[in-house]
Amino acid sequence: AYNSKDFYMNEFKRNILIVAFCGSQKSTDFVTETDFDECEINNANQYFKSIKDSNVEDPKTAVIQKSFLDQFLYMLQRSNLTEKVLQAQNKKKTVIFTGHSFGGAIASLWTLWLLEKRHEKYPLCITFGCPLFGDKIFAKAIEHAQWSPYFCHIVSSHDIVPRICFSSFKSAPISKALEKLLPYWYKSMQNRAENQQPVQDGSHPLSKDVSLSFIKQVISDASQVVTYETRTLVVGPANLVGGLTACYSKIVKSDKSSTDEVRMALQLEAMGIGIQPIRQVQGTLYGYKMYLVPVQHRNVPRNDQGTAREVQVLRCFLLSNPALSDRSMKQHHLPQPHQGPVILNIPPRNAQAWLGLKAAEDDKNNLTKNMDQQITKLDEMQNYMAELEWYKTSCEEGGFPGYYDCFKTHKTEKDMNANKNRYKLATFCDDITELVEREELPKDLQTQEKWVNVGTEYRLLVEPLDIAHYYRLGKHED
Known part of the structure; x- marks a missing residue:
């Protein structure tokens, strides 16, 4: 897609259609009326009806980057891509959307647009260095619809683009840098794709001071977002930190981790978002906080396989030292230097990551325990x-x-x-609802066939009685 204005399309073998989107070359594509270039995903369109809050009483619409939405809508309405994609779907071909940098965001929106149509053959989306361009409602809606497995986001630990949407495109360090960097990045990729000589270091468009200012601004803005999220969260599995640690736990403890869990972990790790324990007086552990790790301060040794090696090392350690892990967690302190991380060539300062992984296992076990308890209660409720x-x-x-x-x-x-x-039955239903809202039950509970059927039966049997009870007590006369 590097030499295409908007996208590149190729029908691979007869049964696969690949659509690739290139990154932008102009900073003006991202400078809009608002500081953070945001809008509701259904702004001026009705293509994403599923991307909203699951709250039935007051559903909120997801917010994304407006510039990406505008580019998607422009291509959807003014290019022949729409017709080509729908034809491929009707022929039951596999459609793969892909893109690098900002093109990854466009590829993601095209994938969501096609997923909304609920065709028999679902599309796939593979992006490289895609920015995080949606809010929490956007992410949760995709997960709730069980569409996460159709997305694969690949990022580099040194890539600034995945963090860039945390910054205002109208700020001077960002807008001035993008004005020169976007064409430079594009030219560099074009030369590499055409096997030409790489762009020489001396031709870099930014001075060292301007580059440093740009990077500092992006890192600072991303750090502020992480700090704000941390302050608004409650310690435990119901928050973002708990979700992240639980995700890492599943990767470490199981070779059968779902692909979307692995992708989420690697995406956040590559962005430099880590976990560390928070301590009170006398070393008492009372939770975890998120923090942004500068690339130069990451101490876990890497090889060509990078994160995959770290995951394998930690997995081997936890599986081979279950008793040690349990004892360390009960005592609420980090293991002694000779008790594991150093033996596995993981520096002592990264033992906090090991402890976070063990705590994540406890979070996961709590979810399983809560689920087992509710299933036991459900058997009794079905008698009622x-x-x-x-x-x-x-x-x-x-x-x-x-x-x-x-x-x-x-x-x-x-x-x-x-x-x-x-x-x-109403009490049981309220308890389930509360646990779901606190995220103390599996995230896919609301889509599991068994619980969907139970909920339908409950509404048919109990809701008429609730209404009759309301009028019998004369509450409508208040």
Whole structure:
């Protein structure tokens, strides 16, 4: 895509369509009316109806970078790509969207657009150095729709682009640097793709001072975002830190980690977002905080495989030292230098990462424990639903006025028993809702077929009784 204005398309073998988007060459593509170039994803379009908050009462729409959305809409409405992609889908071809740098964001939006159409053949998205261009609602909506496995984001630990959307494109250090850097980056990639001589160091468009100012600004802005997120979070598995550590835990403890979990971990690690324990007086451990790690301060040794080697080393250590891990966590202190990390050539100062991984295992175990408890309760609740089903049938037979009216008049003992069952089921439902909101149950609970069926049965049986109970007590007259 380096020599294409917008995109490059290639039909590979007959059953695969590859669409590649190039990065931008102009800084003006990212300078808009707002400081951070943001807007709702459904701004001036109705293509992303699923990308919103799961809160039914007051759903909020996801916010993304406006410049990327504008470019996507322009291409969708004014190019022949839309027709080509839909034709490929109708022929049941695999469509792969890819892009580097800012082109990765465009590729992601095209993928979401096609996923919204719910075709039998889902597309794939592979990006390189794509910036983080959406908010938490954007990320959660994709996860809730179970679309995460169709995205693969690859970044380099030295790449500044994934962090850049944390900065204002209108700030002088950013806008001036991008004005010269974007054409330079584009030319460098073009030369490499065409096997030409690389751009010489002496031809770099920015002076050392300007480059340093640009990098410092981006790192500082990203650090402020991390700091703000940390202050607004509650320690535990319900927050972003807990999600990150749980993700690392699954990678370390299992060879069957889901691809989206691995991608998330590597994306954040490459951005330099780490975890460290927070301590109170006398060394008491009471949680974890996120921090931004400058590239030059990362101490875990690397080879050509980079992060993959670190993950393998940590996995081997935890699997071979379970007793040591448990004892260290119970005592709430880091292991002694000779007890693991140093033996595995991991410097002592990185032992905090090891401790975070062990704590993440506990978070994961808590999720499993909570789920097992709710499944046990569900078996009991289904007995109450069966009793309500019998009550409903008895109210609709033998000349009785019906399910709703019988319960509203509340004249017999079976009506009172039905009310007790209604209350128990409502309490169980409230408990489940609270656990889900605190993220103390698996994230895919709301999409699991068993729980979807239970929820549907609950609404059909209990909600009519809730309404009848409301009017029976005369609350509508308040």
